[in-house]
Amino acid sequence: MPSWLLTQSAMHAQRIIGETFAAGNARGYHYRLLATLAEYGPASQASLGRRTGIDRSDVAAAINELAELGYVVRSPDPADGRRNIITLTAAGEVQRERLETLVRAAQDELFAPLSPSERGQLAALLAKVLAHHQGLADR
């Protein structure tokens, strides 16, 4: 049962990383949003949702939380009254780096039994699967 393996190991991954985030007082959505903001710069909530694959409504909720924590600033877009522009703050960048460190540690733990070349193989195989399905669902 190959997909059983995948879902099982995915579960382990999610649990390990979930614990990681819990230890960092954050959630997966938070990290994904912070990372995307750091990579692409300020953006509207809708585009954040598109880039992260998070539903608009969940983006709104997560941005509320991040804003309340001071990691992010929500300001209206002067050029388009519908949009908010979300900007990463300095504190947000610090938090992102903190979370990234935690995530890397969790990954090392997760893939500990694999040699570097095996990790590469695994990544390549998963990327292949992903690319295929993203290609189907495109956007």
Added chain:
Amino acid sequence: MPSWLLTQSAMHAQRIIGETFAAGNARGYHYRLLATLAEYGPASQASLGRRTGIDRSDVAAAINELAELGYVVRSPDPADGRRNIITLTAAGEVQRERLETLVRAAQDELFAPLSPSERGQLAALLAKVLAHHQGLADR
């Protein structure tokens, strides 16, 4: 970001299989329980939980649903007043086979971009990761 790949492909897997189950009017818990009953025969809820990795409380709820659908029978264990013996019915076996067919189809779809040998590699790598962590968490 290797774990990103894993969680992402896991998401795809979960979604595809989730849709599969939804199409079959079932849930993951149902299939896992039916499959375990078919493989090991009648068992108490506690042992089902241990074998499937499902929490006792969730086993109780899922067995309620399966019993209401007639896929399973819950009877007291004459030898141990604490236990219920859960038995797969003929209808339950039919349902299990139906779900297995659906799951196999979903798997084929999921791993479509991979050659048979690549599938084998992927399975081996995941198994290695899993074995390591199961070994840690043992039981």
Added chain:
DNA sequence: GCTGCTCGTTGGTCTGCCCAACGGAATAGA
């Protein structure tokens, strides 16, 4: 101007996983 679309928001649903507590029942140990 009207229509159709986007955007943010609210408020739900569902699945999977987990925990705490309880009473009834069985078992181990003094």
Added chain:
DNA sequence: TCTATTCCGTTGGGCAGACCAACGAGCAGC
């Protein structure tokens, strides 16, 4: 034998992630 511990099923709750429906406000095309 009697007590303490453990096990079992059940109830009830919580949390994260993903999703969907609807609405009002705003923009853009015709």
